[in-house]
Amino acid sequence: MLRNALEGLTVIDFTQIGAGPTSTMLMADMGARVIKVEPLEGELGRGLGPGWIGDDSALFHAFNRNKLGVSLNLKTPEGIAVARRLIAGADIVVESMRPGVMERLGLGHEQVCRDHPALIYCSISAYGQTGPYADRAGVDGIVQADSGFMSLIGIEGSEPCKVQAPVVDVMTGYVAVVGILARLAQRNRGGQGGHLDVNLLNAALALQQSSLTSYLADGELPVRAGSAAPYSAPNQAFQTADGWIMVAAYMPDRWRRLCETLGLPALIDDPRFATSPLRVSNREAMVEALTRVFVTRTTDAWLEVLQAADILCARVATYADVVGHPQVAANCMLAEVRHGTLGTIRMPGFPISSAASNSQAMRPAPACGQDTAAVLREAGYGESEIATLREQRVIRCGEAAPATQGQGTP
Template sequence: MLRDALRGLTVVDFTQIAAGPTCTMLLADMGARVIKVEAPEGDLGRSLGPAWVGEDSALYHGFNRGKQGLCLDLKQPAALAVAQRLVTEADVLIESMRPGVMARLGLGYETVAALNPALVYCSISAYGQQGPYADRAGVDGILQADSGLMSLIGIPGAPPCKVQAPVVDVVTGYMACMAILAKLQARHRDGLGGHLDVSLMNSALALQQSSISSYLRDGELPTPIGSAAPYSAPNEAFQTADGWLMVAAYNGNRWERLCGVLGHPEWTDDPRFISSAQRVAHRAEMQEALTAVFRTESCAHWLERLRAADILCARVADYRDLLNHPQIAENGMFASITHPRHGLLRVPGFPVNSAEAAEQPYLPAPDKGEHSRELLAEMGFSEREMADMLESGAVIAA
């Protein structure tokens, strides 16, 4: 099963909030042992709510399932010794501090690679490890703005909008996971690890492959157009009598069938609507004509008729709809986690072979320092050494 494909792999996780934790969550979902190292103040993601699970945010629990928790004050030499011993035996280290911070802590790539040449070391940052912006911090919304992504979102004349879901963070986590798996495959050949540089900026640009490709070709700046696609029409949401319906009927056959379903076969011969390119050029007129018909009936009415004609469509759903979505239920994408203190938690599950993955239970996110004592003992520290580190605060246990 995919859920145990990475069994035997040890990952040390020095990340917080969303991008890095997405990557390490995926690795844990595929069977890797992930040791989450937190500072005494904990992962900042613990404080980002609502909603809450006890004293921590639901966001933290959503991104950190299946990991072990170790809490270290890396400003203390004893804690640095623990971290260095930990990474010496690890396969992967992933960190999301500003470039240079890990080196100042004594855990920079050159230092760690000397201890463990086979280590795959992945750095996640806002802009990359080199260059004029390397020392700048950045979060999802900042990179949605700085990458141009925000300029695509919203409706004409409205204030700038962002995607509420942290899409740049999440896709950066997926990029990092992909890069780590590729580097591990290369390590099978040469036995060596290496340093991976993954940035929110590059990931945000990758999200815009189609729009940027078009701009680089014709120099035309894209502008917000609501739910529509700039390269095809109709490929947008239309208001019905009781909600909104997304319709994609931009190729020739589906456009003809849509015109028939709407009772206006003459639109197929209208010069304004004769091709997808013409419909894009006359989008406002097309939208006005189609909306006038769509508003006469309910979403359910149109869904039945459009699907019968093999026209791509979907009701614009909210999260309440997702809980009753039969395909999401079939796919097993809402995972259940039994937390020892907070009971049953539900989070989005592993997205590949998700129904199969749901058969294996997910472990909860760790409390801060939950496994500190266990991990110290496993690394060979004596009871006296552990007591001293816990007393000094170099290591913190739940």
């Protein structure tokens, strides 16, 4: 079972908000011991709302389950010393500081890997560790814009749109885990660790594999077409009597069956619609003809008819629909995380394993500094040393996270 595949590995997590926490959460979901290191006031993601669970943002809970929480002041020599001791006992370090920051702290990959050659060190940034944009900060939306991704989204002539879910952040997190697992495989074959340079720009370009390849092939800029696929038709959402239905019937047999099911047999032999490329070229006329029929019935009625004809279709679902989706329930993809004071927190589960794995208990995202003392004890610190570090404001131990719900400030 993948939920225990990484047991025995320790990950030190110096990341915040989306991309880095996604990568470390996935490793925690697979059984790694992930120690999340935050500043004394907590990471920025705790205060990003609306969307609150207790005093922290839903975003923070979404990306930080199954981790241990350590609160550490890296602006002090003593804090750096604690960090170095934690790293000494780790297999993997993941950091998402701006390039150069970890080096200035004395925690850069060359500085720590010199003493720990088996360490796998993953740096996550907006643009990469080298190059003319290396020093630039960036977040999901900025890179959606800068990578060309936003040029694909929306309707031609409308204002620019972005995907509201942080897809670039999440994709970057998955890319990081792929790289880390590849390094682990190399290390297990007798190699050493090493440095991984993972960035949002590369991940955003990878998301556009097909559309960017098309542009490189013919030099034609993509046209924003709402729900429609640029490479096939019909492959888009159509309005019904009470909502919208997504239909993919661009294959020859399914196009014929769609026309027959809608009572439009004349479209089958219409030269404008003879092939998928022709239907793309004449999309407006095709959509107009199909919509005249789709709006005469409800979405549920069309789903029943089209599915019976083996035509690919789906309701354009809201989140209210998704949480009641029978296949989501069968896959156990809405996991329940039990929190000692907040009760049950529901969120998307672990997506790379069997449904049974998501029924296993998950640890909620840690309060700020929740596990500091326990982790330091395991690293060899005595009680008096921990007390001194706490008095000196080098660490924070076991206090509740700072209140942020009312104002949404970090």
